[in-house]
Amino acid sequence: MTLKGQDILDGAQFTREELERIMDIADEFRARLQRTPSLDLLNGYVLATLFFEPSTRTRLSFETAMHRLGGRVVGFSSAESTSVAKGETLEDTVRTVDGYADVIVIRHPQVGSAKRAAEVAEHPVINGGDGAGQHPTQALLDLYTIRAERGRVDGLTIALCGDLKFGRTVHSGVWVYRHYDCRLILVSPEPLRMPADIVADLRAQGVRVEETTDLEAALAEADVLYMTRIQKERFADPAEYERLKGSYILTREMIERVNPDVTVMHPLPRVDEIATDVDSLPNAAYFRQARNGVYVRMALLALVLGRIGEGVWV
Amino acid sequence: MTLKGQDILDGAQFTREELERIMDIADEFRARLQRTPSLDLLNGYVLATLFFEPSTRTRLSFETAMHRLGGRVVGFSSAESTSVAKGETLEDTVRTVDGYADVIVIRHPQVGSAKRAAEVAEHPVINGGDGAGQHPTQALLDLYTIRAERGRVDGLTIALCGDLKFGRTVHSGVWVYRHYDCRLILVSPEPLRMPADIVADLRAQGVRVEETTDLEAALAEADVLYMTRIQKERFADPAEYERLKGSYILTREMIERVNPDVTVMHPLPRVDEIATDVDSLPNAAYFRQARNGVYVRMALLALVLGRIGEGVWV
Amino acid sequence: MTLKGQDILDGAQFTREELERIMDIADEFRARLQRTPSLDLLNGYVLATLFFEPSTRTRLSFETAMHRLGGRVVGFSSAESTSVAKGETLEDTVRTVDGYADVIVIRHPQVGSAKRAAEVAEHPVINGGDGAGQHPTQALLDLYTIRAERGRVDGLTIALCGDLKFGRTVHSGVWVYRHYDCRLILVSPEPLRMPADIVADLRAQGVRVEETTDLEAALAEADVLYMTRIQKERFADPAEYERLKGSYILTREMIERVNPDVTVMHPLPRVDEIATDVDSLPNAAYFRQARNGVYVRMALLALVLGRIGEGVWV
Numbered sequence: 057m058t059l060k061g062q063d064i065l066d067g068a069q070f071t072r073e074e075l076e077r078i079m080d081i082a083d084e085f086r087a088r089l090q091r092t093p094s095l096d097l098l099n100g101y102v103l104a105t106l107f108f109e110p111s112t113r114t115r116l117s118f119e120t121a122m123h124r125l126g127g128r129v130v131g132f133s134s135a136e137s138t139s140v141a142k143g144e145t146l147e148d149t150v151r152t153v154d155g156y157a158d159v160i161v162i163r164h165p166q167v168g169s170a171k172r173a174a175e176v177a178e179h180p181v182i183n184g185g186d187g188a189g190q191h192p193t194q195a196l197l198d199l200y201t202i203r204a205e206r207g208r209v210d211g212l213t214i215a216l217c218g219d220l221k222f223g224r225t226v227h228s229g230v231w232v233y234r235h236y237d238c239r240l241i242l243v244s245p246e247p248l249r250m251p252a253d254i255v256a257d258l259r260a261q262g263v264r265v266e267e268t269t270d271l272e273a274a275l276a277e278a279d280v281l282y283m284t285r286i287q288k289e290r291f292a293d294p295a296e297y298e299r300l301k302g303s304y305i306l307t308r309e310m311i312e313r314v315n316p317d318v319t320v321m322h323p324l325p326r327v328d329e330i331a332t333d334v335d336s337l338p339n340a341a342y343f344r345q346a347r348n349g350v351y352v353r354m355a356l357l358a359l360v361l362g363r364i365g366e367g368v369w370v
Numbered sequence: 371m372t373l374k375g376q377d378i379l380d381g382a383q384f385t386r387e388e389l390e391r392i393m394d395i396a397d398e399f400r401a402r403l404q405r406t407p408s409l410d411l412l413n414g415y416v417l418a419t420l421f422f423e424p425s426t427r428t429r430l431s432f433e434t435a436m437h438r439l440g441g442r443v444v445g446f447s448s449a450e451s452t453s454v455a456k457g458e459t460l461e462d463t464v465r466t467v468d469g470y471a472d473v474i475v476i477r478h479p480q481v482g483s484a485k486r487a488a489e490v491a492e493h494p495v496i497n498g499g500d501g502a503g504q505h506p507t508q509a510l511l512d513l514y515t516i517r518a519e520r521g522r523v524d525g526l527t528i529a530l531c532g533d534l535k536f537g538r539t540v541h542s543g544v545w546v547y548r549h550y551d552c553r554l555i556l557v558s559p560e561p562l563r564m565p566a567d568i569v570a571d572l573r574a575q576g577v578r579v580e581e582t583t584d585l586e587a588a589l590a591e592a593d594v595l596y597m598t599r600i601q602k603e604r605f606a607d608p609a610e611y612e613r614l615k616g617s618y619i620l621t622r623e624m625i626e627r628v629n630p631d632v633t634v635m636h637p638l639p640r641v642d643e644i645a646t647d648v649d650s651l652p653n654a655a656y657f658r659q660a661r662n663g664v665y666v667r668m669a670l671l672a673l674v675l676g677r678i679g680e681g682v683w684v
Numbered sequence: 685m686t687l688k689g690q691d692i693l694d695g696a697q698f699t700r701e702e703l704e705r706i707m708d709i710a711d712e713f714r715a716r717l718q719r720t721p722s723l724d725l726l727n728g729y730v731l732a733t734l735f736f737e738p739s740t741r742t743r744l745s746f747e748t749a750m751h752r753l754g755g756r757v758v759g760f761s762s763a764e765s766t767s768v769a770k771g772e773t774l775e776d777t778v779r780t781v782d783g784y785a786d787v788i789v790i791r792h793p794q795v796g797s798a799k800r801a802a803e804v805a806e807h808p809v810i811n812g813g814d815g816a817g818q819h820p821t822q823a824l825l826d827l828y829t830i831r832a833e834r835g836r837v838d839g840l841t842i843a844l845c846g847d848l849k850f851g852r853t854v855h856s857g858v859w860v861y862r863h864y865d866c867r868l869i870l871v872s873p874e875p876l877r878m879p880a881d882i883v884a885d886l887r888a889q890g891v892r893v894e895e896t897t898d899l900e901a902a903l904a905e906a907d908v909l910y911m912t913r914i915q916k917e918r919f920a921d922p923a924e925y926e927r928l929k930g931s932y933i934l935t936r937e938m939i940e941r942v943n944p945d946v947t948v949m950h951p952l953p954r955v956d957e958i959a960t961d962v963d964s965l966p967n968a969a970y971f972r973q974a975r976n977g978v979y980v981r982m983a984l985l986a987l988v989l990g991r992i993g994e995g996v997w998v
Binding site: 413414415416418442445446450451452454455456457458461462463465466467468471472597641656663 | 955971
């Protein structure tokens with residue numbers, strides 16, 4: 057298995073073998089960074105970060121990953137400072153940057169934008185979030201965090217809570233979890249349920265999927281509770297939002313009463329769906345989860361640039 | 371000949387010997403980057419990129435050039451995040467940054483701004499575009515691209531098409547082409563003709579210059595067709611713009627019918643003056659042209675920082 | 685004495701021994717950079733620059749300092765391109781970035797923001813300006829500049845002129861000067877006087893402090909004149925601003941007539957409180973002062989990262 061030269065576009069593209077390999081390499085990088093501030097593996101290589109939408113974690117962790125491997129970074133964090141402001145198409149911007157950099161990470165508001173970029177670029181393109189579409193590197197770091205926090209993924213019950221209709225992190229995530237013997241509990245208000253075709257696909261592939269509106273019931277069963285933001289603007293009826301939102305605020309009291317062993321994750325940023333009194337519990341894995349993004353993205357960058365070969369460790 | 375410590379302000383400043391030297395060094399860098407991702411020539415040096423106006427190619431290719439030579443970059447891509455927002459003058463900003471960096475690249479909306487910067491800076495200042503003024507590094511990479519695509523510059527017929535009145539890339543370009551035995555065909559709508567004093571100057575220096583409004587006629591004669599954007603807002607009469615714009619859209623059909631051997635260039639960004647069906651023709655040199663900006667800017671950075679001496683290769 | 689792992693939050697936190705040590709290390713870095721473009725001391729380390737407000741000098745000199753020590757930089761220069769735009773709290777942004785970087789510099793409009801950041805971060809946090817609060821690294825580079833320009837700090841008369849009520853640079857500065865045998869002359873219009881509690885505190889610690897509205901009288905006595913901006917919007921009565929502002933414009937004529945030996949400093953940016961005809965006088969130290977920010981910030985970064993130990997030079 058090699059990912060050299062490959063684009064990373066959606067969570068569904070990985071085999072279980074590839075997922076395990078990425079996790080193992082991320083583990084190795086994490087261990088090495090405890091002994092030294094950086095490695096030389098990508099010395100001289102250039103990453104381009106094309107961020108047409110705001111980002112803190114994805115952009116900064118990719119840039120940190122590149123620096124920790126000895127590489128360099130060029131790019132932009134908003135489209136206003138670029139020729140997009142003069143009417144340049146996404147394809148032309150990508151073709152140009154493809155002539156400068158060895159690998160490209162792109163975040164763009166349109167679904168399918170990363171795929172369009174990959175079609176015109178010769179170098180590997182990594183999708184850093186394409187609107188309501190996919191966010192595959194988030195799925196990978198989520199999987200890595202589950203493995204790191206619980207020691208395994210097989211056999212776990214994972215509850216996904218919040219906006220399952222529009223949330224790209226959960227859409228990418230389920231395509232990764234399906235390779236494992238997991239039970240998924242989907243917790244959302246009725247208007248924000250996981251799209252029916254995704255649920256049907258998962259079941260067709262043998263994944264155990266349950267749906268509920270009851271967070272506490274799901275929490276009681278879960279090894280991992282993955283919270284996401286519920287966005288007020290998604291509701292046609294504001295009164296329904298007001299009625300529901302309280303049900304989806306996770307508190308310290310709720311964890312201690314219902315399931316003191318649960319691992320709590322969140323892709324961040326959060327607004328108020330996890331009370332800050334949860335932060336100091338050992339259950340709160342979300343800041344470790346953010347940090348894991350560096351190790352997983354280091355693994356991806358090293359793999360797509362062909363600096364880690366088949367069965368060969370660097 | 372040495373450019374050590376010199377400012378790069380306009381296309382007219384170079385001798386033919388200097389142009390050839392820059393091209394040769396750019397060639398050498400291109401060859402070396404095919405064998406290794408980066409060089410160590412500017413290890414430890416710092417480039418400041420002061421971009422008061424949007425840019426994709428100029429900023430990112432300068433930054434890539436610095437990184438590929440082992441150097442570092444500080445700077446900004448829009449003035450809003452700087453003390454210019456608090457009323458600081460260009461001169462004070464430049465004097466400050468001159469204390470941090472070893473070389474400065476500046477893009478600013480006012481004609482003459484790069485010259486003002488050079489007057490207060492002790493380190494070399496490179497003009498990355500000063501409004502409707504000059505864009506000398508674009509002229510250099512254009513020249514380099516012509517040489518790379520056609521094997522020579524002497525003896526060629528170069529057609530420049532589009533907005534020749536306001537376009538700084540062509541204004542810088544003609545001062546470079548005049549050192550070669552070229553025939554220039556200037557193709558533009560009447561309101562966007564090359565300023566008469568520039569044409570007169572070129573002729574006084576022995577350059578063969580013709581002017582026309584007919585793109586197809588010029589295409590038939592040209593070895594190189596250099597397209598630029600025609601900006602609607604430049605026309606007093608919108609009806610005239612509508613009438614003319616169609617004449618200046620280059621299509622695949624037109625190339626194949628009129629001159630299948632022509633090399634097509636464009637400084638980018640384009641809007642619609644080159645149809646996208648041209649992109650896959652071997653004639654389409656504009657994305658290679660953008661990439662050449664890295665090699666040419668590497669050469670300039672190494673030269674002005676004195677890391678390539680008289681007759682000495684590193 | 686070691687600053688390893690410490691936060692740098694306000695000017696009052698330093699002992700005289702610490703101040704001297706920082707100055708000595710900055711001196712050594714300045715000397716080394718005259719022989720080589722950069723050092724390797726922070727090779728592999730990552731600095732995060734979190735700038736929620738505009739900055740030229742603080743951000744770019746910290747980034748230059750990190751690069752000149754061989755380190756790397758990630759961050760942002762405005763909050764709009766980050767998840768703060770999605771409602772993320774300062775604490776959550778800092779906790780996240782704390783997982784990526786080895787040291788954090790933060791500028792934020794709220795007083796106390798850097799302290800809040802330091803409370804949640806495990807890595808050292810350096811205050812790059814918290815609203816009208818503190819700006820300790822500015823105070824350090826000011827002290828360094830006085831020492832470099834005058835050869836000593838003890839025994840000097842330092843006049844601080846302008847907005848002493850809201851100016852964070854002078855607020856941080858006085859807490860540093862109090863460790864030296866200085867005489868402070870505070871020059872400001874009545875509405876912009878130094879807060880009475882600060883003056884009382886200084887006097888209680890034995891610092892000689894005088895207050896005046898008369899710039900020329902202070903200039904006549906001063907070894908160092910530290911100018912700051914007077915902000916029009918701070919005045920309730922516009923007429924009073926108009927009446928006063930002329931008194932606080934330093935000109936070449938005034939220096940030559942009143943005190944040709946004075947050292948003139950300014951944190952920059954200036955608007956018009958120092959006439960540009962002062963710039964070419966040897967007295968004008970403000971651009972050297974800006975450059976000194978690089979050496980002082982190199983010293984701080986190396987110290988808080990533990991790369992310069994107790995009594996041990998690298």
